[in-house]
Amino acid sequence: MTSDIPERRVIPTSEVLAALAVPSRLAILSHLLSVGAQTATLCADAVGLTASNCSWHLRELSRFGLVERAADDDGDARKRPWRATITGIDLDAGGGPGDDLARAAVRSAWFADTDARFADFLRHESTLPTAWREAAVINDYAVLVTADELTAIGTRIDEIIRPYIRAIRAETPEGGAVASVSIRGIVDPRFIDGAT
Known part of the structure; x- marks a missing residue:
C-alpha cells in the first residue's frame, strides 16, 4: 500500500460495536462514507429517518x-x-470475546445494506448508461485456498481498492460516480473437518 493513502480504519471497542449494532447508525455512517459530507437533513432523507x-x-x-x-x-x-x-471498520480486530453477537449484528446490517444496493442496481440496470452496465463487476468464485491464502487475497484486494475509497478520493474525476464494491471471502463450513 502506498504511504500517502490514509489507513483510518477504526478497530472498534465493545462500546463502538454496540453503537454500530443499531441499524440506523450503521446506515448513516455507510451513507457518509459513500457520498461524503452531508447535513443531518440530507442524511435523514437518504436513510429514511426524521x-x-x-x-x-x-x-x-x-x-x-x-x-x-x-x-x-x-x-x-x-x-x-x-x-x-474513518475509511472503514476492522470488525475482526476489535471488541472482545463477548462481542460476537454485536459483531454479527453489525456485519448483518452492513451487508443487508450492500445487498439492497445491489438489488437497486439490478432494478435499474436496463436504464443505466451502457458504459456503467458494462463496467459492472458481478462475479462469484469458489476458490481452493488455505486460511493464510484467503487472508492474502483480502489484503491484495484492499490494496487495489483503497485509493478509490470515497472518503480518501475527495475529488470526483470527470465522469465519476460512487460505485459499490463488496467483497466477501468466507470459508464454506461444509468443507471444514469437524465443523457443524
Missing part, C-alpha cells in the same frame, strides 16, 4: 469518533454538514 432522529444518531457516532462536523460553527447547526472520520 432530521431530529438522525441528528441524535450523528451525535452518538461523533461521541465514538466515527463522524465529525465538516465545517466550522456558522451559528446554524442544522446547515453544518457531518463527515465520516
Whole structure:
C-alpha cells in the first residue's frame, strides 16, 4: 500500500460495536462514507429517518469518533454538514470475546445494506448508461485456498481498492460516480473437518 493513502480504519471497542449494532447508525455512517459530507437533513432523507432522529444518531457516532462536523460553527447547526472520520471498520480486530453477537449484528446490517444496493442496481440496470452496465463487476468464485491464502487475497484486494475509497478520493474525476464494491471471502463450513 502506498504511504500517502490514509489507513483510518477504526478497530472498534465493545462500546463502538454496540453503537454500530443499531441499524440506523450503521446506515448513516455507510451513507457518509459513500457520498461524503452531508447535513443531518440530507442524511435523514437518504436513510429514511426524521432530521431530529438522525441528528441524535450523528451525535452518538461523533461521541465514538466515527463522524465529525465538516465545517466550522456558522451559528446554524442544522446547515453544518457531518463527515465520516474513518475509511472503514476492522470488525475482526476489535471488541472482545463477548462481542460476537454485536459483531454479527453489525456485519448483518452492513451487508443487508450492500445487498439492497445491489438489488437497486439490478432494478435499474436496463436504464443505466451502457458504459456503467458494462463496467459492472458481478462475479462469484469458489476458490481452493488455505486460511493464510484467503487472508492474502483480502489484503491484495484492499490494496487495489483503497485509493478509490470515497472518503480518501475527495475529488470526483470527470465522469465519476460512487460505485459499490463488496467483497466477501468466507470459508464454506461444509468443507471444514469437524465443523457443524
